[in-house]
Every structure is written in structure tokens, then in C-alpha cells.
Amino acid sequence: MKPKTSNCPICQGSSLKPIDEHEPVYWQCADCEYLFLEPSDRLQKASEKSRYEEHNNDLGDPKYLQYLEKTWQKISQDVPPGGLVVDYGCGPTKGLEAVLKGQGFQVVSYDPIFYPTSVEILNHKVDAIYCSEAIEHMYNPIVEIECWLRLLKPGGMISLRTAFHSGENGFRSWWYKDDPTHIGFFNEQTFQWLANRYSLEVCHMHSPYASFRKKAQ
Numbered sequence: 001m002k003p004k005t006s007n008c009p010i011c012q013g014s015s016l017k018p019i020d021e022h023e024p025v026y027w028q029c030a031d032c033e034y035l036f037l038e039p040s041d042r043l044q045k046a047s048e049k050s051r052y053e054e055h056n057n058d059l060g061d062p063k064y065l066q067y068l069e070k071t072w073q074k075i076s077q078d079v080p081p082g083g084l085v086v087d088y089g090c091g092p093t094k095g096l097e098a099v100l101k102g103q104g105f106q107v108v109s110y111d112p113i114f115y116p117t118s119v120e121i122l123n124h125k126v127d128a129i130y131c132s133e134a135i136e137h138m139y140n141p142i143v144e145i146e147c148w149l150r151l152l153k154p155g156g157m158i159s160l161r162t163a164f165h166s167g168e169n170g171f172r173s174w175w176y177k178d179d180p181t182h183i184g185f186f187n188e189q190t191f192q193w194l195a196n197r198y199s200l201e202v203c204h205m206h207s208p209y210a211s212f213r214k215k216a217q
């Protein structure tokens with residue numbers, strides 16, 4: 001059995017092993033520990049969109065806003081007043097805009113399906129990237145992370161929310177992988193690998209949160 005991609009989508013390592021003999025196949029990288037669904041088993045794009053529309057993203061629900069705010073709190077002290085923040089992969093609603101309303105921050109909501117805003121014009125102008133429950137959906141997280149690093153000013157912050165995997169043990173009964181649009185899973189080792197690769201300072205790392213600072217040149 002071989003993955004259609006013969007290298008890890010994160011570190012490009014070639015030591016990929018299936019986590020067990022069951023279907024669908026999930027591969028884990030022996031180097032960075034990224035764990036991902038066999039690419040040929042991903043949903044079709046149209047099914048993905050309808051699945052995202054089922055997500056419960058009700059901006060009238062204070063609990064949903066509190067949930068979004070927790071990821072913001074991990075970096076809120078490090079973003080200057082009036083700072084520019086990109087809610088990257090916001091989904092069908094502009095959640096962070098609602099959370100930060102009236103606080104003086106500028107928020108750009110981006111989502112490749114629902115708000116395909118051109119963010120490239122913000123290169124080197126952004127104070128923070130906020131990415132809540134989106135990185136586990138990405139086909140090629142490296143492309144997105146490299147985009148974040150172009151957008152961010154030196155010293156800019158990244159705040160992520162995604163549940164960390166615990167490897168093959170218990171993976172088949174892990175609820176988080178049952179959303180068919182969740183295709184790639186990180187753990188501390190994976191995030192540490194990314195921090196080393198891109199010279200990021202790790203500010204916080206405890207599932208489901210990870211935050212980083214882009215080092216000043």
C-alpha cells in the first residue's frame with residue numbers, strides 16, 4: 001500500500017506508514033508526525049461545501065462567540081491596538097469580526113469557499129493570523145503557512161485552534177477525524193517541526209491551541 005503522494009505534505013519526508021490495516025487509509029509521517037487521510041479518499045469539492053454549510057456557526061449564539069474568543073485570547077496581548085488581523089478560513093460566517101466588534105481592530109475575513117478575498121495585497125501589513133478549526137481541512141498546509149508568513153509583519157502572531165492527534169492509539173475511535181472534511185492532523189512534534197523550519201517562536205502549545213510569533217528580521 002502506498003499513498004498517492006509519496007512524501008509527507010508537511011516535511012516532504014518519505015517515511016510514511018499507514019496507522020493500521022483498516023480503511024480509509026491514514027498515513028503518519030515518521031519525521032514530523034503529521035497524520036493525514038489518503039488523498040484519494042477525500043470528499044469531492046461539492047460535498048465539502050455542503051458539509052461546511054452544516055457547521056454550527058451561529059453568530060447569535062454567545063457560546064459560539066466565546067469559543068472563538070478563546071483562540072483570540074492566546075494572542076490578544078501581543079496584537080497592537082488597531083492591529084490588522086486575518087480570520088483565515090473563517091467558514092460561512094465572519095466569526096472573528098463579530099468577536100472583535102467595537103474593539104478597534106481591523107479584521108479581514110478570508111475563506112477559499114465562502115469569502116475568497118484577495119489577501120495577497122496585504123503582504124507584510126498583517127499583525128496577526130487567526131485560524132480556528134481550519135488547518136485540519138487544508139490539502140496543502142505548507143502553501144497556506146507560507147502565505148501567512150508573507151502576509152505577516154515581522155513580529156506578527158499566528159493563533160491556531162485544531163485538536164492534536166495522539167498517534168495511532170485510539171485514532172479509529174477519535175471523534176475529531178469523523179468529520180469527513182478533517183483530513184490532516186497535527187501534534188506538538190509537527191508544530192515544533194514547522195516552528196524550526198520557519199524560524200517561528202512557539203508562544204503557546206497545548207491541544208487544541210498553538211500560537212507562534214514570526215521572528216523580527
Ligand SMILES: [Zn+2]
Binds near residue numbers: 008010030
Ligand atoms: Zn512529515
